[in-house]
Amino acid sequence: MIAYLVLRIALLIVMILAIRRIWGASALHGLLSLFVPGYIFVPVVKYWNDPDHDVRWHVLFLLVGGLVAFWWGLRLVHEYQADVTRAQEFQQQLAEQGDDEDGAADDADGTAAPLADDTKDAAATLATVRQTHPLLVATKSASPTAPVSTAQLPSRPAPQAVAPTADTKPEVPLTFARAQAQATVFRGQYERPSMGLTLSLPDHFRALSSVDARRIETTLHQPTDDREIAWVLHEEVPLSGASSWHMRVRWIDDGWVDASVPRDAEHLLRTAQQAAKGTAHLAGSGGDLLGFAVAPSFAANTAAWVEERLPDGASVSVLDCHALRLGRKGVLEFSVVGAPAGSQALCHASVRLLARRARIDNGAEYPQHAPSEAAAAPYTLEDLVTQRR
């Protein structure tokens, strides 16, 4: 969109320059060229060999640029219409999920049925990712002689209804699908003005506020996370289903973080594998770190990597994808937790894209040295990457 506006501005500037040259030779030609469509070809021919007033290159640029701008404008209109249609379909899908779940809950005395129909597309999508990115998929096992198929990936807990108490008037239980259907979906931008944070959402990505995210987490019996400020999800990957994934956005406001750390991936991996459990500041699957499915990379106040972990009690590994965007008074975290093995390219690109597009306002961008007015966090970027403390 910005590039399109720049092109239109460039065309305007070239047009003004052309009129100025014609005006230098004849004010009448200049005026007519400005207001009469097509008249500009008269001075083009008339001053073809006049080096001071020749505008043939200007006109050529205007013609080519005009055609490009016309085509570009049409494309933008079509994209906008497609976006509106997709957003409506997305909202409708959410609403239908809520209706289906409500019906199932009524039939089963308050126990919600799994959203089987809605999970098909997500499962197919992630199955496609697994097949096209077979890295580390099929051979993770507790024993070298007994590989475990990815078909045995652990399912997330099925959404369950909150049972009403017997002595009170029965209330409509908050189910996973109901909470999902009632959530407000943001597209384009998601802002947290009180924190000075703005998430610029790519096309096809949507955001849910922390309030809605917590309501959904409650229905899944997951602990609430006070540092969570939003969920971001792709419009074609529903929240429900064993193969679903979403991005958790968290603001870790412990202060300025020292980023002058060793950035050797092998050192970071060794340190991370010896870190004590339960000390992580980042969202994650817990358990043990097997390796980096994508080694940490650092650029422009951001860090991004993908961990392959074996959660406690699990027999197959999962991926935790992280991207950090450093700020003056804290760290903005983007994490996909528990993604299926083999999907590292997708989740790594997703968290990295969001981290790069995030904006920290009000002069809160990251300074290389500790600012005098802001407290420093009691850990470094290395500690966050290795989850050492």
Place this chain on the structure above:
Amino acid sequence: MRATLFLAAFASVNAVADSDEILIEQLIHRPAPASKATAQRPAKTDPASALLGQPVRVRTFGNGLYLGTLTAVDSNAIHLDIAVSGQVLAYALPRSAIEVLEPIAGAAP
């Protein structure tokens, strides 16, 4: 001319900035490839076998990194023992994912 160069530069910067977005859409929408039968190659000397029992560094396509002791190799995977927080986990990596398999110099087996 300057305006044209500026536009070209702007467009190229924009293209780089959105490469992740393009990649995401490709990964989401890529159709599943047809399954292919894997042909069994005739057995021959496997260079990875020479590293059995040694600490190794494994780099995968896509910039992955795994460290461990090589315990077994076969035609489809290599098997590592990974020391994590005082315990050892057995782990298998598909050979198709491996870009570099090398011994860790100076490390005790």
